Amino acid sequence: MKKQAFLIGAAACIILLCTFFAGCTDTDGGPEETPPATEGADDILEANTLFAYDLYHTLSSDKEYAEQNIFFSPYSISTALALTYEGAKGATAEEIRSVFYFPVDDAVRQEGYAALIAGLNSPDAAYMLSTANALWAEESYPFLPAYTGIAQQYYAAEVRNMDFISSPEESRLTINRWVEDRTEDRITDLIPQGAITPLTRLVITNAVYFKGTWVLQFDENKTQPAVFRTGQGKSVTVDMMQRTDDDAIYPYAETDDLQILRMPYEHESGKALSMLVLLPKDGDITTAEAALGTTELAEAVSSMEERQVEVFFPKFTLETTYFLPDTLAVMGMPTAFGDEADFSGMDNTRFLFITDVIHKAFVEVNEEGTEAAAATAVIVGRAVSVESPVPVFRADHPFVFMITDDETGMLLFMGRVADPTA
Template sequence: MANTSTVIYYIFKNVKTELKTRLRSSLHADHHQHLHHGKDAAHPHHDGEDKPCHKLSPRNADFAFSLYKKLASRPDTQGKNIFFSPLSISMALSMLALVVNEGYEHLLHMLDHSQDALLLEIGGAAAVQKGFKPEDKFLKDIQHFYKGEAFSVDFSIPEVAVQEINKLIAKKTKDMITDMVKSLDAATVMMLINYMYFKGKWQEAFKVEDTSKGDFHVDENTTVSVDMMNRNGEYDFYYDQGNFTSVIMLPYNGNASMMIVLPDQGKMEEVEKHISKDHLKYWKDKVHKTTLDLYMPKFSVSASSCLGDTLKEMGMIDAFSDSADFSGISKVAKLAVSKVLHKAVLSVDEQGTQAAAATTLEFMPLSLLFKTEVNRPFLVFIVEKNTRSILFMGKITNPTV
């Protein structure tokens, strides 16, 4: 089973207060460049209907890898785990820019209606200062396109506001994220929250009794002891010799899978420097059923990021200028953004459904098994088939922290 959750929020203040970061209305244009096709841009060929959500997926994937590379290059992430939800972030950016469109509406619809065997919950919320009145159209658009709900908070009593907002976030993420907000400024007038919660069970479960201690090689000088799960069975697998990488697909019941990208020893930096959505498509097309003796760590990790500076480095320069225009949110008060935060959590263990567990009772000669050990840093993706979306992605450098 894998449990994942994510939260991203924006804090708004009146521009009369002193701010470190501000956002202007050109975020719409900047975000369009990063996340959406231009009017005449060609789309990759897909079999079947070219659905609105499929038009978003290539640009969202480009955004995901650009953001990953920026995060991976930051000094404070060296040697650490990276984990985030590119889908949640791109949806939150479109909420902020009021880029409400049928693509995201259709995406949410598809995700909600294609998860018979998965639990996937995506939504938003607006915590509004008592007495502050956002535009009716803004609130209606947030509710209609992003399933957002508005609730009243008294930011003038920050410690109470922190408790109320954390309570909402904990509820929406099934208590996986309980202390997202550490502090608030009394000048805050609104907070936009976007959350995603995912819970899936492996099609083929790992047996708890087969889990044992094993070594995980963080780097050439560091080895940690982990609970290493083990299963013998068929997996979609591909070894990409040209890119020094093993790729393993672990399907969940339903329409999602975990893709493990395991670079050869010492090749992580080279792989993550060049990886793109084209690699994911290539690997997905190349994997084939292979009988594996698979060893994979059982782990729980979380990662938090302040995204303001990173987004500016990605080209959203104008979006963080002194002339922020959020008149679509409020025509009465002049607003600007003071903080952009993101947090994501990932937990992986042996669990699966009873039906899936029954299919693990396979017997085969050990000589036919190809031993694959996920015992060094790897990239992880959780992808949804119907919408062709990367729900979560990251790098697990050390599964014990």
């Protein structure tokens, strides 16, 4: 599978962006008062966090991504696969559930996603945050109404009929335009040419977009060139933003190995969003990576207190593309990508399997704030089932022949015909 990412230095690691980390605090240090989440939403939040850490560790340990940037939306990937999981059965379903930590209870999982999606799409005048799902179904294929109904009811998914058989390329362009529209054109060409074929029966898409401004914006006039040490021991020059004034008050904590900073985004009536940054004191990114998912990190984050901090933070833009079948198979769900896949909850057959999972992400961080977008496509195809053409056996050139005893296989006569007229 082709994969792509971009280089990143190891001085700082952006672990979670926007809503991908629970426990955001307001700028006064106290917990933000938001409506209580349902039990299902809490379970989905926990599942998403666990999957995020697992995927991060899998990508960071992959030699293909050594010393490279990593950026992805765990929410986008897990939501697209949750829609896929709703149609999975047997071992296929169990493998997907184990990788993504989905609740076994259908009601908990489905109502949890419904609550989270509604919350993410709640308007706030201070920032833009939206997410959207869609099922793109081959118009001639009999998908079960129960499956598409779950997608619409609990995942707010659009269900659109497509002509993949006759118009795979036109279908691809239509889906890509939908993604572009819902990510403010930040995610383009999500599905590459050739990924959709006449055997494609379903494409599941998720898109998420965020644009927010810092509560404490940086002064562009104070941004200066500065040295950034990469994980390869090289030094590069970056545009370094800074807040060193008396008003630079941030939630902050330290451990023996890390500095932890939270940079909140402006908000009004909606949920509080922030960027959480783990900065290893020894300059080794593996120190921050090793802390992910640990009790020590959770305790440190929960103990963050507001205080004055002199902040120097680089401007950057990242664009990443991941083709995830191999990665997800390594993480524990290989069956979904082969002939043994069971997505009978979609169509009541065993013909379907996942042909690709594609994820693209974008983030730009500057003095004003952050813009981030991501999209995921799960492409489901049908196993090849084509009638064999009628063979033509034209013995108009020399051949070998044998006469055999069909019951025993005894070769009774054997010869070669070079010229039948001789």
